[in-house]
Amino acid sequence: PFEALSVETLPKRLGENEALGERIGKDASRWKVREVGDGNLNLVFIVEGDHSAAVVKQALPYVRLVGDSWPLPLKRSFFEYHALTRQEARAPGSVPAIYHFDQAQALIVMEYLSPHVILRRALIDGRELPNIARDIGLFMARTLFRGSDLSMVTKERKADLALFADNVELCDITENLVFSDPYFEAEMNRHTSPQLDGLVAELRADRNLKVEAQRLKHLFAANAETLLHGDLHSGSIMVTDTETRMIDPEFAFYGPVAFDVGMLLANFWMAFFSQRGHEDKGSRDSMRAYLLRVTAETWSVFRAEFSDLWRTERTGMLYQKSLFEDQGDRLGAEQALDHMLAGIWTDLLGFAGIEVHRRILGLAHNADFETIADADLRASCEAKALKFGRHIAVNRRQIHSIDEVNTLAALIEQE
Ligand code: SR1
Ligand code: MG
CATH class of the missing domain: 3.30.200.20 (Phosphorylase Kinase; domain 1)
Incomplete structure (x- = not known):
């Protein structure tokens, strides 16, 4: 036993x-x-x-x-x-x-990974790690592409989908804690800054935001596109200055590509908004600029690698080469790739916004904000992150580039 x-x-x-x-x-x-x-x-x-x-x-x-x-x-x-x-x-x-x-x-x-530390801890400490964007971007592109019907033998993918479908209790945690609880007074919620009460009430009364969160929950639950890590935040990554390893995929299941990418980028944006709270030992201007660069580079590496795999390893039953390249229609394959990347982009913004909210309003909080000792400063960092999360979730179809998102993040951060 x-x-x-x-x-x-x-x-x-x-x-x-x-x-x-x-x-x-x-x-x-x-x-x-x-x-x-x-x-x-x-x-x-x-x-x-x-x-x-x-x-x-x-x-x-x-x-x-x-x-x-x-x-x-x-x-x-x-x-x-x-x-x-x-x-x-x-x-x-x-x-x-x-x-x-x-x-x-x-x-x-x-x-035993040594001398690795948890990425979240390193970012709180203000460490600028040179390789994380490349390493994580490649990891996401490779695992998410190769775990999908773009690459796998469909019989094997369907068998695997059935295997992971039994991870139902951990999916249930995400479905409730990420997509629903933050938007009403759920029993397990705890926002630790009473200074946020007004804003929290506003968010919970925000019809557009709640509808968007439910549309994203629907996507999460119904779009079994690829084998996800399922909990890819900065606490699930271990780093040294040169090495990056992903750990803890116990939430793994078949879901939308954009979920892993959105959750990960959300954690970089939260690290960005929390930096003001860690300036007791010196300015974090450089760290803030670094974190925005990391989000842009991660997305760009992901796109480039996903595109490369699309062109070289598309062996699955989706967008078969026999329909495109084999008939000399390389543009058709590129058009389909663009559509897929555009969909991932729009959805990842939604997942990112919701992830930011649940880490401040829900049960499971982030050390990025929780370790800010000054309660008013912490609340001010959290409030900015909440506004940012709401904006990108609700306006995700109108935002077209990561530079736009990062400009918005910088504007909100300086308010
Ligand atoms: C009750 S579990 C809370 C959170 O911890 C895990 O790391 C997942 O992010 C989950 O949502
Ligand atoms: Mg974990």
Whole structure:
């Protein structure tokens, strides 16, 4: 039966696994174990032995953030494992290596990434990382293209879709926490700045915004386009100055391409709006400019790589080459690509706006804002982010370039 690990029980339980012993160190009694999980859902341990170190991630039968009053199935670990293996195949080197998976114990033993830190932490600290836009843009384009009917054998994609369709409880979290709860007085909501009460009431009375959020929820739930990471925010990415790895795809399921891209860009924009709150040790002008460059570069890398894959790897049943290039109609294939990218762009703005809102109004907040000690300053950063989120979600069909969005972000930030 399932048993949650502890610092004390882990060496005994995993030390019996020969392959792990070989890798970490044969004498498990010498393993040093720390529990480091600070996420919303799981236990995470770092295990250091005589040979090397590893990370052990174990799902709990409930939501760690809330407690056992909110049960959550252990099978999320199964989906995380299968998402990691697909991401590694589609974007090699972008996720941690897996050493061991135990479905019954809902645990994954994986590569210990060191000296990596969580990207969100690095951005709060004002670190300008040179490679994140390229690395994340490539990761998204490769996993999202290669997990879709543009690339996969459709029989395999449909079987995979059925497999991940069972990740229903984690989809349910997103469907409620991201798309609905922020827009009414849901029980689990908590905005921590009472200074925002007026604006929050305005947003909850904003018919256009609520209709848009529901249209996006519909898209999220009904458009099973590709295998998503499902929770691609800056807390799901680990970095050094030169390396970037995506972690934690337990929310993986088949959904719209634009969801991952929108959630990710939203987290860069939130980092941007929170910088004013982290200026106690010096100006963040350069960091703000950097973050806007990162959003533009990420989108541009994504577009370029997605387009390249479209031209070179379109082996699936969608927009078959036999309809276009094979008949000498390269322009037709380009036209279809433009349409798809235009759709992704419009939808990602919606998902981004909604993601910004839920991180301020809903249950699961962001350290970017939460670590701002001065309550008025925090509320002012959050208010600007909320206005920005509303604007891009509601006006997404009228916004045509990332430069436009970034100009708007800079204008709101300076208000
Ligand atoms: C109850 S889970 C809250 C949030 O944490 C995860 O990281 C997801 O973002 C989820 O929405
Ligand atoms: Mg997570």
